[in-house]
Amino acid sequence: MDPLIIAGRTFTSRLIVGTGKYPSFAVMQQAHEASGAEMVTVAVRRVNLSDRTKESLLDFIDTKKIALLPNTAGCYSADDAVRTARLGREAGLSHWVKLEVIGDERTLFPDNEELLVATKILVKEGFVVLPYTTDDPIICRKLEEAGAAAVMPLGAPIGSGLGIQNANNIRIIREFSRVPIILDAGVGTASDATIAMELGADGVLMNTAIAEARDPIAMAESMKLAVQAGRLAYRAGRMGRRMYASASSPLAGTLK
Amino acid sequence: MKIVLNGDPHDVAGPLTISDLLVQLNVDARRVAVEHNLTVVKRAHYDSTQIRENDQVEIVNFVGGGS
Numbered sequence: 001m002d003p004l005i006i007a008g009r010t011f012t013s014r015l016i017v018g019t020g021k022y023p024s025f026a027v028m029q030q031a032h033e034a035s036g037a038e039m040v041t042v043a044v045r046r047v048n049l050s051d052r053t054k055e056s057l058l059d060f061i062d063t064k065k066i067a068l069l070p071n072t073a074g075c076y077s078a079d080d081a082v083r084t085a086r087l088g089r090e091a092g093l094s095h096w097v098k099l100e101v102i103g104d105e106r107t108l109f110p111d112n113e114e115l116l117v118a119t120k121i122l123v124k125e126g127f128v129v130l131p132y133t134t135d136d137p138i139i140c141r142k143l144e145e146a147g148a149a150a151v152m153p154l155g156a157p158i159g160s161g162l163g164i165q166n167a168n169n170i171r172i173i174r175e176f177s178r179v180p181i182i183l184d185a186g187v188g189t190a191s192d193a194t195i196a197m198e199l200g201a202d203g204v205l206m207n208t209a210i211a212e213a214r215d216p217i218a219m220a221e222s223m224k225l226a227v228q229a230g231r232l233a234y235r236a237g238r239m240g241r242r243m244y245a246s247a248s249s250p251l252a253g254t255l256k
Numbered sequence: 257m258k259i260v261l262n263g264d265p266h267d268v269a270g271p272l273t274i275s276d277l278l279v280q281l282n283v284d285a286r287r288v289a290v291e292h293n294l295t296v297v298k299r300a301h302y303d304s305t306q307i308r309e310n311d312q313v314e315i316v317n318f319v320g321g322g323s
Contacts, residue, residue, distance in 0.1 A: 018322025028320070043321025044289075046262040046314065052282050057318055073321050086296045087316050091289035100323065108323070132323060158323040185323050207322020 001228055002235070004203050006180050007096075007128040007149040013038045014197070015227045016069065016182065017220070018207025025060040027216055032066060035210065035220035039067040041098055043074070044088045069130070071098040076111070078118035085122055097122060098152070098184075098205075099131040108158040112139045116146060123147035132184050135169040137176050144179050151179060152205065155196060156186025159208040163192040167199055174200030190219075190226035197230025198238070257309045270309070274302040277313065288317045 004011040017037045022028035032040060040061060048054060061068070070088030075081035078101060085097040101118055103111030110133050122129050128149045133139050135153040143151050153173055156162035164170060164186060173181055180202035187193050187206040196204050204227055213219035257270035268277065274297055278285050290297045291314040297305050307313060 018320070020320040020322045022320065025320075041322055042318040044316050045319045047281075047283060047288055047317045049262060049281055049283075049315070056287065057320055058287060068318065070318065071321055071323065073323055083291070083294070087289040087291060087314070088318075089289075090296050090298065091287070091316060091318060098323075205322075211322075 001231055004180065006130070011038050011203075012036075013224070013227075014203040014231055015193075015224055016041065016203060016205040017210060017223075018205070019043075019057060019061070020207055021211035022216060023211075025055055025057065028211070029060040031210055031216045031220040032061070033220075034217045034224065036224045037066065039069050041069045041071050041205065041207070042088075042092075044070055044072070044084050044091065067096070068092045068094060069096055069098050070094070071132075072100045072118075074102070075100060076102055076114075078114040078121065081114070081118045082121050085118075085127060086125075089127070095126055096128040097130065099129050110134055110154075112136070115139075116142055119143055119146045119148055130182065135166050135173065137169060137172045140173050140181075141176050144177060148179060150182050150202070151177060152182045152184035154185040155183050155192065156188075158185040160186060161188030161209055161212075162186055163188050164195055164199070167195065170196065170199040170201060187223075190222045193223050193226040194230035194233070197227055198233050200234055201230075203227070259307060259310065260312045262314055268307070270307065272307055274305045274307065274313075277307060278302065278315070281315070283315060288315050290315055 004014045013036045015037050016039045017035050018041045072081040072084040081101045101111045101114040119129050130150045131143050131148050132152045140151040155164040182203040183196040183201040184205040187209045193204045210216050210220045
């Protein structure tokens, strides 16, 4: 499969996965392996100072093979997101950030106004900014103009598993965008990931669809294959749609 | 002396540096990021950054998360 290139960095896998909600770190580690992902998202949170005995997430990620993508999940203003991104950069020694500025607790929809402000600040500070945004072609274009290295439109609300709710918007974003498009959030099962790729997304980011599957490791493998299948189909170019049947077998020579 | 550590009041024997504080808390400096009075402190400066009375210190690390 053709590689995915974001900000000059080449990825063989077009699937990016999360590190939250797994039954255990051990299962997460095996799911990561099965997914083939070369980049995983992590959240930045206060260290638990009262209990230092807990296992550390980083003991279960081979950072030689898998790049960390710190996110700014849980931030509700550009200021908080910028602050979190700076801390993530120091903790991970990488200047990549999955930028999230949330506008509403129930939907976790992005606050695009604040997102744009934070993107501009972080781009100026040398970050590779991957903003999580609504599936709105206009905001995607503005984020690209602000220097985002990719755009990450949602397919459906985070953790909803509803699949892609507005396929046509993803198609239009594909038309508009000159930076990679990573469909982020909303994937529930493998076919959703395939559809995202068939619509022209350059990659898919997911967490809950794998972590909350009955068998996260098997689902991770299925997502790997689904993303590959969707990419190949997109590149192959689907046939046109017809209202009526069109026989695949020749009509000439049929027995009369 | 009193400082605000991860949002809560905290008593430490002062004066001390960021490095001293991390040792006292049994925190591996390679796996965290530290913010001192709202400014991120580079690891190379942990030894030289002094914490004073009423300072705000945040110590963060990576935890599982997706979006």
